[in-house]
Amino acid sequence: MTAVPDDELPPPTSQTLHGDRRDGVEHGAIHKPIHTSVQYGFDRVEDLIGVFQGTVRNSFSYARQGTPTSAALEAKISQLEQGIGSICFASGMAALSALFLTLLRAGDHLVASRYVFGNTNSLFGTLGDLGVAVSKVDAGSADKVRAALRPETRMVFVETVANPGTQIPDLEAIGALCRERGLLYVVDNTITSPALFRPKSVGAGLVVNSLTKTIAGHGAALGGAVTDTGEFDWRGYPNIAASYRAMDPRQWGLQQIRKKGLRDMGGTLAPEQAHRISLGAETLSLRVAQTSATALALARFLDAHPAVGRVHYPMLESHPQHALAVRHFKAGSWLLAFELHDSARMPAMLDRLQLAIKATGLGDNRTLVIPVAPTIYWEAGPVVRAEMGIADGLVRVSVGLESADELIADFEQAIA
Structure with a gap:
């Protein structure tokens, strides 16, 4: 499949x-x-x-x-x-x-x-x-x-x-x-x-x-x-x-x-x-094709990086609902999330990003990143976050229209 x-x-x-x-x-x-x-x-x-x-x-x-x-x-x-x-x-x-x-x-x-x-x-x-x-x-x-x-x-x-x-x-x-x-x-x-x-x-x-x-x-x-x-x-x-x-x-x-x-x-x-x-x-399908392809490339890069602990993206074979994703969806869309092995390094890594923008929001033409637990899910509290599987070091990425090579290079230098 x-x-x-x-x-x-x-x-x-x-x-x-x-x-x-x-x-x-x-x-x-x-x-x-x-x-x-x-x-x-x-x-x-x-x-x-x-x-x-x-x-x-x-x-x-x-x-x-x-x-x-x-x-x-x-x-x-x-x-x-x-x-x-x-x-x-x-x-x-x-x-x-x-x-x-x-x-x-x-x-x-x-x-x-x-x-x-x-x-x-x-x-x-x-x-x-x-x-x-x-x-x-x-x-x-x-x-x-x-x-x-x-x-x-x-x-x-x-x-x-x-x-x-x-x-x-x-x-x-x-x-x-x-x-x-x-x-x-x-x-x-x-x-x-x-x-x-x-x-x-x-x-x-x-x-x-x-x-x-x-x-x-x-x-x-x-x-x-x-x-x-x-x-x-x-x-x-x-x-x-x-x-x-x-x-x-x-x-x-x-x-x-x-x-x-x-x-x-x-x-x-x-x-x-x-x-x-x-x-x-009017440009919906063109944008979704581009962002889905780039998101998958970035997810595969992160998944193979030794400093990254987990990557959440439906089109990765390791995703728990991968079979459902490929049965229903034409591609994986622009949303992915990941965690570093050392979550304490996460804020510094995000600060080193030069292309991806540190901002809330989703589905923009520009790539946006945000640490999830201390921002958009802070009000929910630790119990709800645990129920929803949101780790303290989870980073959400909304992939934009930048080229995959540029985006991967930005994350590579930031993680390194």
Whole structure:
């Protein structure tokens, strides 16, 4: 079983590159313009009423619930994820918060992977405070997910590749379990992106992407998205408000998330940010091919270095979920982590890096490095870090578009 070579990753599709103008753009512009208007007028009051009552779709009334610019990006994300619709938000965490807070109620139960983004783990604490029970399990085993289910379980949540430890859940088996039990399966596709994997293929009902990272790529715009794949039957979900059940059942979930997450909570993506993300998405597959190839080369270099203790990268044969990675993903993406044998040398080694930037953040066109335990996972505490497999000397690397030779040389001199 082998991964798809990086040079065989698909090029940008014509829909991604030309979708804006094919859908009609004013004055023959190639890109959808930035619409900054907050209010939108109507010739007939009946149409204005229809927008509020859900009988008129694809129109705009107030920018908090979306603009033509964000709608164009939503169409692009839906096409990339092969979904039936998407909603964009001001950040990836805004997308996750809207999803959880609009679809879960006090007394509900959520089963989630133990290995998740630090801020997502923090959000689980907020859900607990609001009366939503969260069970965190090793999702590398579908049996452990099954054992955690309760009568009040509504949702199962995993990330395709965990940040920073790169653990991979048993995506397909968990999807089969959720179909068997009628549970909503939510997959965060941020690290892999639809260029490498589509969660719809394993039965995910909703897909989350932090657009800030892989899809935008340039580190110059915050954004997030929730995509409905059409795989989940919302007619059996008890938490949909009566006012939204008059619509097409396929739209129930997205309608509730949009109304509650944008209209009520205000997690709206600004038009300027939507435009920047849309431009970044045009080069998604090209960037992912480059960063995946470079990350694999760097991971192999680190894995062979006598000063390095452990390397975490899915496409290394030594990775515990390597078989899952090559079965599902077209390449390994840009995230890797490693530990030195002598963790006390780690800060000095990072200070000697000249090309890689010491900074937080992920999925940038430039390589970023950060010591994990004393920064982004410091608030979690040592017990949670131990549960998540985060060693005190763990270094996270978000590989950018630099050449592999330059990047390896930088790490070589820094470690030496």
